[in-house]
Amino acid sequence: MFGPFASVQRKMRQNATNWLELAEKVEHYRRDVLSASDLRELQDQQCTVKQQLKSKANASDLKLSIERLEGTLRKSGGTLYPKRSSVEYVEFFLVAAIVILGIRAYFFQPFKIPTNSMWPSYSGMTGAVYPDEADEPGMIGQAFNFVTQMAQPRRVDAPVAGEVRVPVVRVNEKRNYVPYRTVRGKKWFVVPTNLREYELYVDDEKVSVRVPADFDLERVLLDSYFDGVETFPLPASIPVGKGVLLPTGKQVEEGDRVLAFDILTGDWLFVDRISYHFVKPSIGDGFVFRTDNIPRLHAMMPGPNEQYYIKRLVGAPGDTLEIREPVLYRNGEPIEGSDAFAKNAERVEKYPGYRYEGDMGPGQTLTVPEGQYMAFGDNSASSLDGRYWGGVPEADVAGRPLIIYYPFTKRWGRSP
Known part of the structure; x- marks a missing residue:
């Protein structure tokens, strides 16, 4: 019998074996610093316990021999025995760290969605807009939002009276954008990091808004000032590459709230790092990969090469892909394997459909090279x-x- 049902004799024999292992460790590591008498005493008591184990001595005799051995170890064990609590804590945290790193490297890796390239399947950082100052959460509400969504509040007040205006540049017929610059700042007030700095205007006075480098303020501005339309309503006369200070129609007095929103964290995932060692990825799978060896990506996005991205697997080696807006075709047929494919094809539940961009314009096909996947x-x-x-x-x-x-x-729950 084992565990709580083991006999007293069996438990004591196991206890004696454990003490012998410790005694042998002390003897091995400290024999050169122990006096001859202490070393002989330690060896004699080990010999006694070993003989009792061999002869199957009763539990009470073993207990007395273990107590004598423990006294000798306490006297001669140095830092090996008795252990100080600080040493035990260090050992515990080192072992825990090794286990966690091993799990992370080979089994389950935590991953945070930084952007909204996979939205609405996965959410990157988003902004919760408060149109009126009365809608803003108080201290308790902010604390709740921080715990549940790691919300970071941003509040911007008017330095002068006037109309709020947003600088907007035309990109093409479908899209305009708000320019920003990258600045150095602090994350959690301590850790150095890059930030995006946007500039709004009240009358002719600049107002700066700083957000994390992966956060896009445009959606917040559209929801705050332009009734949530998909792009900024620039006049048709503005040519590509040119910009204007776009009036928002919002008039403020000095000290009034110009902009109020919370930055909500992106989804945090556990990534299964085991399965793909045994089976090939399937079309439609969520797909996490390193960017170390994608040179065209690094040419477009200078910075650290070793990053992790998440996309959806759309092509295996040899597959031919084509976009016929809004549908993605694989080997001549509408792609299958994920609900996201069908929802994009039908442009439902906020899925925007597949678009002509990059190397995939109207009538263009892309063949996945051998030894590669397309995401x-x-x-x-x-x-x-x-x-x-x-x-x-x-x-x-x-x-x-x-x-x-x-x-x-x-x-929260199973990944889509």
Whole structure:
């Protein structure tokens, strides 16, 4: 019998064996610093316990011998025995760190969605807009939002009286954008990091808004000032590449609230790093990969090469892909394998459909090279993906998303 049902004799024999292992460790590591008498005493007591184990001595005799051995170890064990609590804590945290790193490297890796290239399947950082100052949460509400969604509040007040205006530049017939610059700042007031700095205007006075480098303020501005339209309503006379200070119609007095929103964290996932060691990725899988060996991507996005991206697998080696807006075709047929494909094709539930961008214009096809996979974002309108930089080397595939474990919203649970 084992565990709580083991006999007293068996438990004591196991206890004696454990003490012998410790005694042998002390003898091995400290024999050169122990006096001859202490070393002989330690060896004699070990010999006694070994003989009792061999002769199957009763539990009470073993207990007395263990107590004598423990006294000798306490006297001669140095830092090996008795252990100080600080040493035990260090050992515990080192072992825990090794286990966690091992799990992360080979089994389940945490991953945070930074952008909205996979929206609405996965959410990157988003903004919760408060149109009126009365709508803004108080201290308790802010604390709740921080715990459940790691909300970071941003509040901007008017330095002068006047109309709020937004600088907007025309990109093409379909899209305009708000310029920004990258500045150095602090994350959580401590860690150095890059930030985006946008500039709004009240009358002719600049007002700066700083957000994380992966956060796009445009959606917040559209929801705050332009009734949530899809792009900024520039006059048709503005040529491509040119911009204006776009009036918002919002008049403020000095000290009034210009902009109020919370930055909500993106989805936090656990990524399964095991499965793809045994089976090939399937079309339609969520697809996490390293970007180390995608040179066209690094030419477009200078910075650290070793990053992880998440997209959806749309092509295996030898597949031919074509976009016929809004449908993605694989080997001449509408692509299948994920609900996101069908929803994009029908442009339902906020899926925008696949768009002509990058290397995939009208009538253009793309064949996936051998040894590579092709990955597209579900949010085709706002995804830097294989249309721009080609395939992902098979060796750089990291895994597939398993569950969304944070934030605590209706999105929590199994990954789509």
